Amino acid sequence: MRNFNSEHQERTLSMRQVLETMMWLCLSLALLLAAVKAEESPREQKPAPYAGEMNKKFADPNGDIEQFVKRFESEGRDVYAKRQSITRAVGLQRGNAVADIGAGTGLFTQLFAEQVGPEGIVYAVDIGPGFLRYIAERAKQHGHERIVKTVLNSHDSAELPAGSIDVAFLCNTYHHFEKPEKMLASIHRALRPGGRLIIIDFDLRKDSSEFVRQRARAPKEVYYREIAAAGFEAVKAKDAPAISDNFYGEFLRVERKP
Ligand SMILES: C[S@@+](CC[C@H](N)C(=O)[O-])C[C@H]1O[C@@H](n2cnc3c(N)ncnc32)[C@H](O)[C@@H]1O
Numbered sequence: 001m002r003n004f005n006s007e008h009q010e011r012t013l014s015m016r017q018v019l020e021t022m023m024w025l026c027l028s029l030a031l032l033l034a035a036v037k038a039e040e041s042p043r044e045q046k047p048a049p050y051a052g053e054m055n056k057k058f059a060d061p062n063g064d065i066e067q068f069v070k071r072f073e074s075e076g077r078d079v080y081a082k083r084q085s086i087t088r089a090v091g092l093q094r095g096n097a098v099a100d101i102g103a104g105t106g107l108f109t110q111l112f113a114e115q116v117g118p119e120g121i122v123y124a125v126d127i128g129p130g131f132l133r134y135i136a137e138r139a140k141q142h143g144h145e146r147i148v149k150t151v152l153n154s155h156d157s158a159e160l161p162a163g164s165i166d167v168a169f170l171c172n173t174y175h176h177f178e179k180p181e182k183m184l185a186s187i188h189r190a191l192r193p194g195g196r197l198i199i200i201d202f203d204l205r206k207d208s209s210e211f212v213r214q215r216a217r218a219p220k221e222v223y224y225r226e227i228a229a230a231g232f233e234a235v236k237a238k239d240a241p242a243i244s245d246n247f248y249g250e251f252l253r254v255e256r257k258p
Contacts, residue, residue, distance in 0.1 A: 102173025
């Protein structure tokens with residue numbers, strides 16, 4: 001009798017342990033899924049602290065632009081060193097309308113102006129009025145003042161007219177977006193049917209350098225999901241150069257489901 005009781009107690013105890021363990025596993029799984037979902041929700045996204053902090057400096061109307069010219073336009077920056085092959089890969093046609101969103105010092109604005117020619121238009125879009133003044137001055141020096149139009153935008157919108165551009169180009173800008181969902185929606189509106197979105201940005205991987213870790217908000221797969229949710233389809237980029245620390249992504253505007 002004593003044996004039967006202790007066996008019964010042991011079985012009840014191990015059943016309870018199994019049930020408790022299962023409950024803990026379910027709870028942990030639910031918490032893990034909630035954390036992953038929160039991390040991926042575009043609504044909640046903010047740039048990495050360093051990139052967000054930099055936005056204040058970029059938007060400062062009295063910021064030191066020469067300091068940014070040295071930083072963005074140096075051969076040690078691979079995006080700068082490969083600027084010609086990047087411009088070729090973007091593949092603009094004469095007469096195209098393109099938006100260089102987060103144009104900075106206008107490194108690509110200038111090169112795009114040469115590609116689209118006098119029948120085309122390049123919108124240099126930025127949250128920094130100092131950058132835009134610098135770009136307008138540079139465009140004048142190159143005789144591109146009728147091609148380059150500067151646009152001061154906000155974190156909510158690219159401030160471009162609907163259906164006004166063939167290509168939206170973002171170089172090292174996406175990770176600075178404080179409201180990626182709103183920016184992407186406004187870029188989608190600004191693009192003509194069949195328009196292209198090109199994004200070059202930091203490729204965060206397990207073995208990424210501290211430099212990339214400080215700046216990137218998420219791995220590119222997360223960005224790609226946000227971009228797809230905004231009505232874009234990833235396509236294979238033609239002749240895209242390999243750029244150290246960065247990925248080159250090309251997307252087609254597709255109709256958004258109502
Ligand atoms: C790292 S810089 C890149 C500049 C330039 N594209 C280049 O590659 O040389 C990032 C730029 O994005 C701009 N920026 C940040 N948030 C923006 C937003 N929501 N819309 C437009 N520009 C933005 C900043 O002012 C800054 O000029």
